[in-house]
Amino acid sequence: MDKKTEQKKVFLEIVQQLRQLIKMEKIQAGEKLPSERVLSERLGVGRSSVREALRSLELLGLIETRHGGGTFLASTHKHQLVEILSMFILEDEKSKKDVELTRQIHEMEAIRVISCTETLRTLPVWDSFFVKLEIEGTINCRDILRELLITTGNRLSLKIWFQLAAYDGDRLNRNSTEDEKLIIQTMLKSMQLGYEKEALKAYEQWMSTVQSI
Amino acid sequence: MDKKTEQKKVFLEIVQQLRQLIKMEKIQAGEKLPSERVLSERLGVGRSSVREALRSLELLGLIETRHGGGTFLASTHKHQLVEILSMFILEDEKSKKDVELTRQIHEMEAIRVISCTETLRTLPVWDSFFVKLEIEGTINCRDILRELLITTGNRLSLKIWFQLAAYDGDRLNRNSTEDEKLIIQTMLKSMQLGYEKEALKAYEQWMSTVQSI
DNA sequence: TCAAAAAAGTGGTCTGACCACTTTTTAACG
DNA sequence: CGTTAAAAAGTGGTCAGACCACTTTTTTGA
Numbered sequence: 001m002d003k004k005t006e007q008k009k010v011f012l013e014i015v016q017q018l019r020q021l022i023k024m025e026k027i028q029a030g031e032k033l034p035s036e037r038v039l040s041e042r043l044g045v046g047r048s049s050v051r052e053a054l055r056s057l058e059l060l061g062l063i064e065t066r067h068g069g070g071t072f073l074a075s076t077h078k079h080q081l082v083e084i085l086s087m088f089i090l091e092d093e094k095s096k097k098d099v100e101l102t103r104q105i106h107e108m109e110a111i112r113v114i115s116c117t118e119t120l121r122t123l124p125v126w127d128s129f130f131v132k133l134e135i136e137g138t139i140n141c142r143d144i145l146r147e148l149l150i151t152t153g154n155r156l157s158l159k160i161w162f163q164l165a166a167y168d169g170d171r172l173n174r175n176s177t178e179d180e181k182l183i184i185q186t187m188l189k190s191m192q193l194g195y196e197k198e199a200l201k202a203y204e205q206w207m208s209t210v211q212s213i
Numbered sequence: 214m215d216k217k218t219e220q221k222k223v224f225l226e227i228v229q230q231l232r233q234l235i236k237m238e239k240i241q242a243g244e245k246l247p248s249e250r251v252l253s254e255r256l257g258v259g260r261s262s263v264r265e266a267l268r269s270l271e272l273l274g275l276i277e278t279r280h281g282g283g284t285f286l287a288s289t290h291k292h293q294l295v296e297i298l299s300m301f302i303l304e305d306e307k308s309k310k311d312v313e314l315t316r317q318i319h320e321m322e323a324i325r326v327i328s329c330t331e332t333l334r335t336l337p338v339w340d341s342f343f344v345k346l347e348i349e350g351t352i353n354c355r356d357i358l359r360e361l362l363i364t365t366g367n368r369l370s371l372k373i374w375f376q377l378a379a380y381d382g383d384r385l386n387r388n389s390t391e392d393e394k395l396i397i398q399t400m401l402k403s404m405q406l407g408y409e410k411e412a413l414k415a416y417e418q419w420m421s422t423v424q425s426i
Numbered sequence: 427t428c429a430a431a432a433a434a435g436t437g438g439t440c441t442g443a444c445c446a447c448t449t450t451t452t453a454a455c456g
Numbered sequence: 457c458g459t460t461a462a463a464a465a466g467t468g469g470t471c472a473g474a475c476c477a478c479t480t481t482t483t484t485g486a
Contacts, residue, residue, distance in 0.1 A: 427486105428485105428486095429484105429485095429486090430483105430484085430485085430486095431482105431483080431484070431485090432481105432482080432483065432484080433480100433481080433482065433483075434479105434480080434481070434482080435478105435479080435480070435481080436477100436478080436479075436480090437476105437477085437478080437479095438475100438476080438477075438478095439474100439475085439476080439477100440473105440474085440475085440476100441472105441473090441474085441475105442471105442472090442473090442474105443470100443471085443472085443473105444469100444470085444471085444472105445468105445469080445470080445471100446467100446468085446469075446470100447466105447467080447468080447469095448465105448466080448467075448468095449464100449465080449466070449467090450463105450464080450465070450466080451462105451463080451464070451465080452461105452462080452463070452464080453460100453461085453462075453463080454459105454460085454461075454462085455458105455459085455460080455461090456457105456458090456459080456460095
């Protein structure tokens, strides 16, 4: 029946055991795991085997290790995952374009969802962005987009977005220019009013200016 | 500048070196990699370190190892990845819903792109689906959705979709029911004619029926 | 010629050791 | 008594060697 279970894959069993241990001990995100030596004793396996499992989980971004400090359950899931996969699968310029497009897919969907949901588009946070724009004259581009994703409540979409945004480098993580200010205001205003199409139009206009940066 | 590079992460460097080696040696999918002992010598590191890197890549499904046989570049990407991630991250019902929603985000975007692109929406493949539906009376749901993603040409979006669809289990990987037939036909026809809204409407209708399965 | 046995190759695992770094404890000083 | 510096303990990082289980290749012998 269950081929995956009947397969040996001792190394995967350790991963599973680790998960059980985390659940049993009720280890929360950011908290410390038992040391490698303790784990190897408790699980009845060699330290090497424990390390192989831990290293795998680290590559997935599920745990963090600090030299001399210990091993910790990842607080913010840095899914280096996409990064690693991209290293193997996505190599050329075309792929970089794909990353940008895919990121925008999630952003646009967020705009759609928010625009169409009364309880989301009337959130105070959008007003706060307006105020910030008026007073300081500028705002961090990435912050706005992140807030869009957070607001939708889709945690998985948010996680994927984080990865894609990280891959994009600092092109997003910067303050808005004078030219962008008006566009962003239009986008936010349209969103608040539930004008999905207008909001998306402003977004696309915004992204085309980002493109040229 | 480049924080990620200046970070130590020796273990990640080995992963990178492995990638270079694969590229240099022009190792194709399914082919054999050098043995662990050879790798450890060529890379100038201990066998344990090589193994930690290999085990990580195995967890990602990028390589396969056969006891006594050797290590091979994965031919078909088995998405153990989703399985592992789901084990740690996706535990509650809310998360499962997120997976479904996120998958649909990519599917809907594909429909939009195809509907708005003359060269994509007039592709012969859509006619082939029509024919298949007429002759056999049914069609694999997953096949259609996959074709949508493939057609857009966004490989990253496709990759993400694959993983999400794999997590969804066999709810998609099945033949369409009689009820679905008409909806799918409507969706495809609307797409071919460039009626984005109608295509999306049919898609949403389709998904709501899938929901109840 | 071919099948069985032996050898070589390879991954799987464990042990022990040493290093580098961090955290905790202890000791010394003011 | 409190503060600080030194020592100790804890922890991850890496390596080397050994042995086992399994697969592949080579050799042997009928």
